[in-house]
Amino acid sequence: MAYRRSRTIRSGWIAFASTLIVVGVLAALVMTSEGWPRFRKTFLKWDYGWEVFPQILDGLWLNVRLMVVCEIAILILALTVAWVRTLRGPVYFPLRAAATVYTDVFRGLPLILVLFMLGFGMPTLRIGWLPSSPLFWGCTALVLTYGAYVSEVFRSGIESVHPSQRAAARSLGLSHGKTMRHVVVPQAVRRVFPPLLNDMVALQKDTGLISVLGVIYDAVLRAQIATSQTYNYTPYVVAGVLFVLITIPLTRLTDYISRRQGWIGGGTV
Amino acid sequence: MTSLSKDPAHPGAADEPLLRVTGLRKSYGSSVVLRDLHLEVGRHRCVTLIGASGSGKSTLLRCVNLLEEVDDGQIFLDGKDITDPRVDPDEIRSRVGIVFQSFNLFPHMKVLDNITLAPRKVHGVPKDQAEAEAMELLARVGLRDKATARPDSLSGGQQQRVAIVRALVNKPVLMLFDEVTSALDPELVGEVLAMIKDLKSDGMTMLVATHEMGFARQVSDAVVFLSEGSVAETGPPEQVLGSPQDPRTQQFLRRIIEAGRL
Numbered sequence: 001m002a003y004r005r006s007r008t009i010r011s012g013w014i015a016f017a018s019t020l021i022v023v024g025v026l027a028a029l030v031m032t033s034e035g036w037p038r039f040r041k042t043f044l045k046w047d048y049g050w051e052v053f054p055q056i057l058d059g060l061w062l063n064v065r066l067m068v069v070c071e072i073a074i075l076i077l078a079l080t081v082a083w084v085r086t087l088r089g090p091v092y093f094p095l096r097a098a099a100t101v102y103t104d105v106f107r108g109l110p111l112i113l114v115l116f117m118l119g120f121g122m123p124t125l126r127i128g129w130l131p132s133s134p135l136f137w138g139c140t141a142l143v144l145t146y147g148a149y150v151s152e153v154f155r156s157g158i159e160s161v162h163p164s165q166r167a168a169a170r171s172l173g174l175s176h177g178k179t180m181r182h183v184v185v186p187q188a189v190r191r192v193f194p195p196l197l198n199d200m201v202a203l204q205k206d207t208g209l210i211s212v213l214g215v216i217y218d219a220v221l222r223a224q225i226a227t228s229q230t231y232n233y234t235p236y237v238v239a240g241v242l243f244v245l246i247t248i249p250l251t252r253l254t255d256y257i258s259r260r261q262g263w264i265g266g267g268t269v
Numbered sequence: 270m271t272s273l274s275k276d277p278a279h280p281g282a283a284d285e286p287l288l289r290v291t292g293l294r295k296s297y298g299s300s301v302v303l304r305d306l307h308l309e310v311g312r313h314r315c316v317t318l319i320g321a322s323g324s325g326k327s328t329l330l331r332c333v334n335l336l337e338e339v340d341d342g343q344i345f346l347d348g349k350d351i352t353d354p355r356v357d358p359d360e361i362r363s364r365v366g367i368v369f370q371s372f373n374l375f376p377h378m379k380v381l382d383n384i385t386l387a388p389r390k391v392h393g394v395p396k397d398q399a400e401a402e403a404m405e406l407l408a409r410v411g412l413r414d415k416a417t418a419r420p421d422s423l424s425g426g427q428q429q430r431v432a433i434v435r436a437l438v439n440k441p442v443l444m445l446f447d448e449v450t451s452a453l454d455p456e457l458v459g460e461v462l463a464m465i466k467d468l469k470s471d472g473m474t475m476l477v478a479t480h481e482m483g484f485a486r487q488v489s490d491a492v493v494f495l496s497e498g499s500v501a502e503t504g505p506p507e508q509v510l511g512s513p514q515d516p517r518t519q520q521f522l523r524r525i526i527e528a529g530r531l
């Protein structure tokens with residue numbers, strides 16, 4: 001008992017010491033480099049960073065809200081598309097084809113192009129009943145692009161559920177729809193939880209791309225504006241650090257939840 | 270004590286067997302799995318299907334439960350042709366129970382939810398009532414304390430008994446068993462077979478694919494020997510298993526005896 005504890009303490013010390021050495025060597029390498037003083041002035045000007053911090057934080061709050069709204073829309077769209085692609089029978093051919101074309105197109109298009117096309121293109125069309133706000137179209141671009149990826153994640157999850165599960169549900173008299181809803185999709189979602197989470201973290205970052213539309217004052221655009229006024233890049237660093245700071249707990253939290261629910265590891269069937 | 274099966278209503282003619290299969294054909298691509306298959310199961314009868322691996326036992330059971338589309342032939346349940354495209358397959362499936370070799374419980378649901386899923390979602394039984402009925406059946410088979418357990422925390426024998434209960438809460442008129450003990454450790458086979466025997470004495474009609482010759486001999490009213498997708502021999506168990514007439518049956522049984530399973 002005591003032996004085991006002393007061993008744990010010892011490995012703790014070893015890990016600490018080796019981390020210290022690695023970090024020290026890297027820091028020394030960077031800080032002794034020729035361009036370090038200049039780098040420090042343009043990227044790590046702490047007082048300036050502190051000055052722009054409130055605006056960027058404010059922008060980040062917009063990113064977080066965008067992420068939540070888009071994520072919900074993405075999950076609904078993606079699940080619907082994945083579902084449509086499981087429908088069998090000739091009646092559903094047009095729907096299935098539309099879903100397939102959609103995933104093919106939007107998985108292939110770079111997000112930035114979709115953002116430009118929708119964000120700048122749609123409002124100029126001046127179709128009366130369509131919203132013309134760049135915020136709306138920016139979100140639509142994110143939803144359409146991510147929806148295509150996430151629908152493939154769902155589809156792979158649905159296909160990974162063994163056909164015998166479907167047979168068991170159908171044999172009890174459940175229709176295709178009820179089988180999907182109560183038996184297949186719940187198992188599929190649990191299985192694809194880690195990749196789904198991954199896409200969610202990626203989306204969190206990519207909400208920053210909306211700044212290219214130039215009128216949505218999120219963290220990246222705020223940083224861009226602050227940078228353009230002083231030619232000092234510290235605001236970008238601040239924004240970057242903030243993005244990292246919110247995605248890390250997100251990852252840990254969902255890891256924790258899924259582990260507690262037994263969703264990852266220990267596969268069944 | 271409550272009965273595991275309710276005596277089914279008899280809308281069909283009194284002399285009509287509950288299940289009658291005529292001229293059934295089924296192929297996957299170019300391989301013909303069932304060819305011109307005829308079979309009858311009378312009310313309250315237990316018919317066992319035996320035959321080598323690949324002879325089409327599972328396929329036949331899946332066809333009877335409409336999990337497979339048949340190519341030709343008819344399946345009459347209670348005098349009604351269920352291969353008719355106008356019948357609602359979900360309705361038929363909810364009246365014909367099937368239990369599989371690999372249990373196929375839903376791993377994401379508690380035992381109780383596995384059992385009440387079909388009553389609640391297919392038959393619209395209120396939750397309380399569905400759970401009360403499920404608990405009664407679980408108690409009957411000695412699994413009351415497993416109601417809130419996850420399926421994968423149960424032994425194979427327990428899982429299979431839950432799977433049987435799950436099929437029974439639909440109050441099926443016919444039960445199909447597809448080698449339900451093949452995936453079990455030998456010491457767990459008995460508890461599952463005992464449950465099927467109980468069902469038989471409660472008057473359930475069943476079609477049982479099995480490798481358990483002892484079960485076929487003791488419990489079934491008739492044994493059907495399948496060979497390459499059609500019935501090679503059929504009759505009372507003592508006749509088919511004791512003095513088989515068809516050379517294919519003789520050969521099959523000889524192999525089983527050599528393997529020490531009779």
Ligand SMILES: Nc1ncnc2c1ncn2[C@@H]1O[C@H](COP(=O)(O)OP(=O)(O)OP(=O)(O)O)[C@@H](O)[C@H]1O
Pocket residue numbers: 297302320321322323324325326327328329448
């Ligand atoms: N979905 C399928 N697609 C193609 N061939 C299939 C399919 N299902 C079954 N078969 C083939 O049909 C034949 C009969 O299979 P089936 O499972 O009905 O046999 P079985 O008598 O139940 O055998 P076992 O004792 O091994 O369970 C086999 O040759 C099998 O390869």
Ligand SMILES: [Mg+2]
Pocket residue numbers: 326327328447448
């Ligand atoms: Mg089989």
